[in-house]
Amino acid sequence: MKCISVYTRDFALFSDIYEQIIEASPGENEELVIEGVTVSGAGDVPEQYIERMRIKPEVVVMKEKERNVTILQHGDVFEICLPVVEAV
Template sequence: MRCISVYTKDFGLFSDIYEQVMEAPPSDNEEKVVEGVTVSDAGDVPEQYIERMRLKPEVVVMREKERNVTILQHGEVFEICLPSVETA
């Protein structure tokens, strides 16, 4: 899974910029600023990462079923975990 880090603890602000981040996610190893919030490519994470994070009481796990996206919120960061695009 590909992971994008959004550095804010403000859920309202995250919600405001979420679609912009999804429409133009950062490239590999890229960091950019969207409406004053740093957004960076965090690389690939294994499928087990979400399960490990789900067990931690300080982590909030959200799902966007339509796009099969998992969002983790902990501390001052949101992590958007996107399914890997498989090529034939």
């Protein structure tokens, strides 16, 4: 899964810029600023990462079923985990 880190703890702001983040989809180690919020391509994470994070009490896990996106919130960071679509 591809992971994008969003450095804010403000859920309302995150929600407002979520679609822009998905559209911008920064590459690995690429950093963008969207409406004053730093967004960074964190590379690929294994499926097990989400499972490990899910059991931590300080982590909030959200799921966008339509696009199969998992969002993790912990501390001052949101992590958007997107499925990787492989070309045939």
